[in-house]
Amino acid sequence: MSHQIRFIMVGGFLGAGKTTTLGRLAKHYMDQGKTVGIVTNDQATDLVDTNTLRSQGYSVGEVAGACFCCNFDELMGTIERLGTEEVPDVILAEPVGSCTDLVATVIQPIKRIYEAQFSIAPYAVILKPSHGRRILRNEQRAGFSPKAAYILKKQLEEADAIIVNRIDELSDDAVNELAELVSTHHPGIPLLRLSAKTGDGFEGLVQFLEQDGDFGRRVLDIDYDIYADGEAELGWLNSSLRMTSETEFSLDEVLLDIVNTLRDSLADAEAETAHLKTIGLWEGFFGVANLISSEDQPELSLPSNCQVKEVDLIINARVACDPVILEEHVKQAVADVCQRHATTAEFRQTQSFRPGRPVPTHRYDSGE
Template sequence: MQVHLVGGFLGSGKSTAIAMACKALAERKITAGVVTNDLGRYLVDTAFFDAQKIPAVQVTGGCLCSQYDDLLIKLDRLKRAVQPEVIFIETVGCSADLVAAVIKPLLEVRGPHDGNITFSVFADTRLLSLWASGESVPFSNKVMYLYGRQMEEAGLIVLNKRDLVSPGRARQALEDARSRFPAKQIALQNSLDPLQIDIWLDELDALSRRSTPLNSLQLEYNHYAEGRSALGWLDVNLDFTSQSISNHRPMVIDWITALEREFRQRNIGLGHLKMMVKAGKTDARVSLTTGDAAGWRAQVPDLRCREMHALVNIRAEADPTLLRELVQQTAQSAAGRAESQVEEKETEVFRPDYPKPKRRVP
């Protein structure tokens, strides 16, 4: 059984790549499963994989490093449920030190013929390009310290979303990344392209058969913790109700547009905004990050219903209480204009705490 750890910063496209990979493997008659991970309990990613009929379990309440025992339990549960030939473990976007605190401990409990555990770290080509060339980025130096350290421990760096920059900009980003990380294997990728996903899968298969060990990261934990704690976490469930059956798509677009405008006007560095919307039999995921234009609108289908549920995950460099206020205000305004009502349900608001690995192998 192959195990592929997939890390990288918030908004780098990990979930989309994993979902596309699972579909590609299914076409090859290979069963795959996914472990999702987050600090909160209400995850859009898990709901997304469930909607795609991809077997998934979740490790919540902390990063994989601090929830290592739960990771073992969930891996065993996934193996018993679907007997996967391939497992993808998606890490929360603010985590690092994964070689020492996750991969090496897992290798100790795997069988001698189970193969290597691969480690891909994803980076949005747009953000990497700005950072590597010394241009202004939407995050503080504290957060970008974390960003850079994530890539330093990768087995494979994937510069994702290459389709969102010009070919010349993509080539320059690749050259800049190779200059900063000369010992790393680095690839450009568009994870919406099945052919490029096939290339990634073939590379993962090759890496899993090699015995090249990954080195534990030499990480300054206080700086790491400062970068994490600069981020705000918001997970909120919202129920929308209208007097009669109507198409809620315009309301959702109005809501997200107003929210994105607030982030932009306040110079809030948005790691990601993910929304899972359920309207009748329709499930839709909407995702955007800092720098995304109106392309996200195509992700919102017609939503004909009287009652609609939305699960929202926001990760941004901002006070999480402010994030909650902005979501509440924009949701209320959009619902009012659509002559609907909105009610907030289960919600979590916090900043990541100090990382405390359960088990660390230097």
């Protein structure tokens, strides 16, 4: 048999920890001497995740402008471009965090159309503890409407395994509660416990992904009207800018200040945050700060430990509010941060919108 690429896709809701998990997986496979390509995905360009992974030295292609399912040909073209010099042993794929029905629209088409070129790993979906707990409990204060919560529930339903992430931040009781909620809603689906940040539980994930078999068969019975309405409730923003100053400033303090300021202003507006990320890049170094929900604290996930006079920033925000209002919050937050740190900012590009209705390129039932 000719060389087959191992296709590993890891799904999960916005802020679940997909990028950190894929980065750790990439390092693991590269340490084994394997060639690895990563494909990120977003509804727009200027993706923090892409820049973060590239800054860590990984070979990354980006599918922008639509989800994998709606831009399937671009996904396969991106994989092909990653293999221009050497066919990768492993492709790690990170889908948009507001997408579901990926078994029928991504995994099954790869199986049918590219069967000779790829072997399919089990499809793992990461459960985001903060929103996952509230949604699976059916709490009124889940932060999202039932239509948006529908997406997270459907993501879990199609998984070959569900990963409870961030166990380093959770008590044993909290982890056990999440495990019980998952087993109640999705009996029979294996559950893994993981800290993508520290690596606790990582060996179990690797062992699960190494299995061979007919994975990716949990094709959903899904209502695309509810799915589309749920996605459209999220305001989406990707913004790039350059920040400068006559004197040096702490990049890490600025990154955290932007996220903190946005967290507070969005909370005051009662707009639930699905995910905020910002990355600062300049001359070989970078730093990343993020926020995964309105009830969490901002985190400097990848510190730069740098003092700078000039830096390029990218801000990604996924928030349950009107995208026009979201853009106003972001620009005001940057202005406030500039004032506090004696800096100036020049916005280069801002895209703010609601995701359109998903229209998959292909959709196969597992029995077709």
